[in-house]
Amino acid sequence: MARAAISMDIIEEDTRKHGRLTDEDDSHPLIKYYKATTLIPDKPPPLHRLLDRQPAAWASVQVTSGILSFGLGVVFAVAFGIGKFFLTLFRIPLLTGIMFLVAGFLSNLLHKHPGLLQVCFYSNILCLAVATTGAVLLCVDLAKHQPDKLHFQVEIVVLCVTLLDMVVSAILIIFMYAEKRNLEKNSSSSSTRRE
Secondary structure, eight states: OOOOOOOEEEEEEOGGGGTSSOTTOOOSOOEEEEEESSOOOOOOOTTHHHHHTOHHHHHHHHHHHHHHHHHHHHHHHHHSOTTTOHHHHTTHHHHHHHHHHHHHHHHHTTTTOGGGHHHHHHHHHHHHHHHHHHHHHHHHHHHHSOTTSHHHHHHHHHHHHHHHHHHHHHHHHHHHHHHHHHHHHHHHHHHHHHO
16 A cells, blocks of 8 residues: 655535535534645656667767768668778778667667666767777778769768767766766765765
């Protein structure tokens, strides 16, 4: 059985005041209403500040751009030679696409599983590092080849998607770092209160 220790005001309504009952008919009880006098705020859910910043929307962009990056990598690998470009030699869009897909799914699960904060934080850092390396290799590839060919245009699209992935990962890293710092600050302040 549920029980709460909340102070409540009792509001009584006497039906005799409204002329419905006479003074002789006392068999009917008075109507009583209970109303809470103070509101107790709910305990904020875990990762409340992070969830207010909508990481699921950013993670959805991350998943979408990961799928796009992977698809562009497959198209580029099929259409052009493997040993000719750094893009296909190191399989940059395939690797970044898979990594961003996984990191985006993990970031989407933060709402249901707040314990994944550390994993999401480090996976986004890894994605940012790999995407930065990939962007540098793509820039070297673009500097090497002529701008009038089709593979040059596809590489520019892959570079734009990689830069979008990097921006989204950087934003998620900043949000998650702020939440981790807030959690550490709250846990250290609660431990000093106990002492």
